[in-house]
Amino acid sequence: MKDTNNEKKNNPHELAKKFEVEIKETIIKNFTVPSEELTILFDDEAGIYLSKKEPNTLCCLVVGEKDGHLYLVTAEIEKDNKGLGNFKTRIIS
């Protein structure tokens, strides 16, 4: 169990990269922003992280390059630690 949790901890960026399309689509569906204007903050350590406030939740910060908004996309990590589901989003700033 410990190893599984560590695996999750070490790989939030990798997990997010696998689901880049779904992460962006969540924003597109809710805010009508074209995909090419969205940048997921993969290069920042704090850009992708596991939430300490909601268990088994991956959080991604995404910048709208044209509209200037910073979006938060959250997703539940599935039991196999390889999948993400229940994507949600809102504007942070």
Add this chain to the structure above:
Amino acid sequence: MKEGFGKPNNTSENSDKDPVILEANKTPDKEPENKTPEGIKEIRELAEEVVGSAESKGADLIEDGHNEIKKAENNSGLPAEEIAEIGEEVGLSFKLNKIKNNILELFNSLKRKIMDEMSFGGIQEYKDETIFLNENKETSRLVIEEAIGKRNEIFESRGLLQMSKEDFEIYFASDKYEPGAKMEQGNVGDCYLVAALHAMSCSPHFELICRSSMKKLGDGSWEVKLPLLSERGEVVIISPEELLPQENKQFSKLKSNGEVDTREELRPLKGKEGLLVLEASFIKRRFGAVDRLASEGGRANEVLQSFGGDNFEMIDLFMEDDGDNLAQLDGFQMANLDHDLENFDPEINMATVGTRERRDKSEPKLFEVRGTNMSLGRDHSYSITSVDWGNKEITLGNPWDTSKPIKMTIEQFKENFDTYRSIRVNSAKILKNMKKFEQVPNVTESGKSNVE
């Protein structure tokens, strides 16, 4: 399906006691109709379709506008240079694009509202005492706060912070007052500047922007790069003497309003040293010297643009001719203003407002807000610190003393103010402007090296 925060509480054992109670002025004490998952889905799809179609029509109208402009330009027979000059002067294209952005923002906001209404436990904007949510609301708010903390971590790790946190606390941070920094306008007519500074200080970005662009030097002077947080910013040096009161060259002479200037000296604002530096640096950059007389009378949005550069975007400006007020805006402008106020978020917006000028010398400099014992200054700027749309209340900061906020209803606000200027913080630009640098040792005033 819209993905708001919070999960449907459809696994509750007491499913007949749904934990969501709607706000009294919607459908009080009653389950909304069509709250079955299928009903919700149908309504959402319909809402998306209708709003999407309206959005598209709006965009088409703007496109038609641009095409008409192009046609007129081609038919005018004027040389291209002249066309470009006129175009810039009249600013039609810019205005059309602004309308387009406003339309899209309005529709996005409408879509979100519809989706939020339909969701079982999404992020709610209603007061706690009128809405009881399932446990996911509390969790959601914690997740949002966590995300804001992470955003600040990114800014910290990306920015070359010239000023240490310790120095920011010494030179900027107020001891007790929130929101925004405590300041009092001096005896100079720069309320627009103080209001803009206060509006800026209410933003959570204020600290990082100042720390990235300002540095106290060994001889006590300050180096400020304007716009703040801009690599191409102009460096302005403010000496300690420039922060002191200065002799008034117009003392005992007639002012433009016919009154005698009785001020022997012109004093800067009262507040932390960093705020005085910001005041002086705007004046110096604008007028070539810290000429406090020259700085009298101005526009707060000019100040915000000067400080923020492309990190800030002007989003709205409402002005009425003398004698009118914001309550007399036409339908479309009023809808825009209401949209702005409803969505006002200090995380994203900074706004200043103004009262109209005195019609003549005989009109008092102060006037009462109808139905209250509150007084406002004529031809005076204020900052907006918060908007409580649910209760239709707005809180303003007065440059005369920002520690005494002024609360009034939205209706009173519209009746008594004639100017509203708002800018939006562009997080993408801030992140772009804060490139990754290696942290450098930063020497604080105490002489200690403070490697962050």
